[in-house]
Amino acid sequence: MTIQTSASPAENTAAAGSAKLPRQIPYIIGNEGCERFSFYGMRNILTPFLVSTLLLYAPEAERAGIAKEIFHSFVIGVYFFPLLGGWLSDRFFGKYRTVLWFSLIYCAGHACLAMFEDNRTGFYTGLFLIALGSGGIKPLVVSFVGDQFDQTNKHLAKVVFDAFYWIINFGSFFASLLMPIFLRSYGPAVAFGIPGILMFIATLIFWLGRKQYVNVPPTAADPNSFLHVCRTALLAQAPGQGRAGLTVAALGGVLALGALALIPKLGFVICACMALGLVIAFGGMGASMQLERARGKHPDAAVDGVRAVLRILIVFALTTPFWSLFDQKASTWVLQGNEMAMPHEAWWWPSWLVKDAAQMQALNPALVMLLIPFNNLVLYPALRKLGFNPTALRRMGAGIGFSGLAWVVAGLIQLWIDGGDPVSLAWQIAPYALLTFGEVLVSATALEFAYSQAPQAMKGVIMAFWYLASTFGSLWVLLTNAGVRNEAVISHIASTGLSENAFLMFFFAGFAFLAAAAFALYARSYPMQDNYRAA
The missing domain is CATH 1.20.1250.20 (MFS general substrate transporter like domains)
Structure with missing residues (x-):
């Protein structure tokens, strides 16, 4: 990564006028188009394939309900693993290496779907690997695009983000339109194999741009991060006051353990998500009740930031x-x-x-x-x-x-x-x-x-x-x-x-x-x- 010195506003304005689109951007856009085709290609034929296959080992009348459950368990994984991808990128490996490695896992998952169309363990392993790979790169690619811009060409970023959004829908449109035809006409091996080939091409395109990317290095742990501020707020004591917020957070932990105890009845995915939701909800309420106790131990900006995030979480929950x-x-x-x-x-x-x-x-x-x-x-x-x-x-x-x-x-x-x-x-x-x-x-x-x-x-x-x-x-x-x-x-x-x-x-x-x-x-x-x- 090149170290850049600061420039005056006039110099930045002059540079912006002659700025060009970073040469590495086409690699990222091409990667995203192929990856989105691969993801929506397999995702949109998953339910009809499961209903028609013998993998479910269930009477035909029950397959629709089971197929819905498998599909939504898969979606849960796709949107849970961004937490892992973002953490690994920010703390250890940086965006480029994290995206590349998760993309290889992604490719392996597609290969499992194509090769194990009639093997339950192999097919479900493929779904897990795709959820891990797709989810792992999900929070990184957009921010990686932003990393390629600086003050001299930031005005071009909007053009790229528009192109980025357009290519996502372009890939999704053709995948949704074509892959059901391939499933019906050529069978699941071909229908799942084509998205796998597209994901391999996406990974190759991304790798080809490796020498031109701006790679922002991972950062050390932030002592004023969201979790650190919440922890301080919950554990801090105030003279003459109890810790009602900590009690609420602890109640969430107990309820989460209760949710996990239902695994034999409801299954791991449902119970693990319920437990996570209870920890977030009750932990957030508890931290909000005692948040002012974190002032002085963390900067005011960090405490105010946590308050803003907790408000936004209610919006997201709704x-x-x-x-x-x-x-x-x-x-x-x-x-x-x-x-x-x-x-x-x-x-x-x-x-x-x-x-x-x-x-x-x-x-x-x-x-x-x-x-x-x-x-x-x-x-x-x-x-x-x-x-x-x-x-x-x-x-x-x-x-x-x-x-x-x-x-x-x-x-x-x-x-x-x-x-x-x-x-x-x-x-x-x-x-x-x-x-x-x-x-x-x-x-x-x-x-x-x-x-x-x-x-x-x-x-x-x-x-x-x-x-x-x-x-x-x-x-x-x-x-x-x-x-x-x-x-x-x-x-x-x-x-x-x-x-x-x-x-x-x-x-x-x-x-x-x-x-x-x-x-x-x-x-x-x-x-x-x-x-x-x-x-």
Whole structure:
């Protein structure tokens, strides 16, 4: 890494005028495009493959529920392992080496899926390795892009981040569209092998740029980090006062142990996630109660930063129901689509290309690329002219509500299917459009919101917690899946006159509406901050 001396503002301005895009950027963009194709290629055919395979060792009627459980357990892993990748990068190896090594693990996982299509242990090992590899690099590649810029060319970073986001959706679109065809026409070995080849190409492209990258070295442990400040707050004593916050945190630890004791009944993934959630929730509440005790032992900026992060965590927690709905488009909605009729007779339907219900997932990235410019250029300016300011929190709350509306529509479609009449797959366009609109309002806005609210020193920990929101979203799905195996729950669903699928769709819609209402209530009293760095 080259050591750069500081320059005057005038010198920086002059340099910026003649700045060029860093030569190493195409390697990172190319890597991301291939990696996203590989990930969404295997992810979007996972549920239909599991339903059709004998790997599950279960009666055909039970495979859909088991396939959903495996899929969402996999998603939990993908969004949990960013914690590991970020920690290893920041403390020991740096971003380049961490990304490269996790990419090799990623490749090994794809190889397992392709080679062990009929071997349960081998296939599940592949899923674990992909979750580890994909999750491990997830928090690093975007920040690695930012590391390639300095004061002289930072104005070009926005162009690169736009290209970065575009290539993600480009890869996702074609993977979602093509891989179900390969699964149906050539079998799982080919369908899982192609994403593996793309991941190998992604790793090779990334490695080829190794001599040109700017590598920011890992840093030593920060004595004023989020966890250190929370620990000080919980353990510190104040004259004449008890330690109620420590008691609350300890209660969370006891409840977490209780959750782990349920492993024989609910399984390791559900119980481990429940335990983690309890530790975070009760530990955060306890630290918040005693946070002022950390002042004097840590800088005020660090203590204020922890307070900001704890507030943001409540916002993130209220988005977890959204993720429980969003990620089911690759499980529940694919299974629903398999019960619907392909509208080949419609003049506008691209029968030459769309032959499988799983391909409907391609609507999501396609609509994302259309909705983001539409919202920024048309919708938000129009709302402002009407006197309504679409703030970040308002957009996120509305996004959760739209996801609930999408599931109401999906539930109505399921009622139609349950009635026995043929239902065109084209009707799924409506819930996909509503859910994607909700995604743009929630996901794209949340990163902007978190960045503005968290102080500079706490922005890294915020990203880790944001990825955990998706983990806990899938936890809700697994808990619901476990719940419907209970005889009392099954009897209650039967008493409603609805099928299990329809009942769960309306249940998740109600869950989202309840979360949207809670989000709106919390947003009314949220103290907005402005932590963008000074020009």
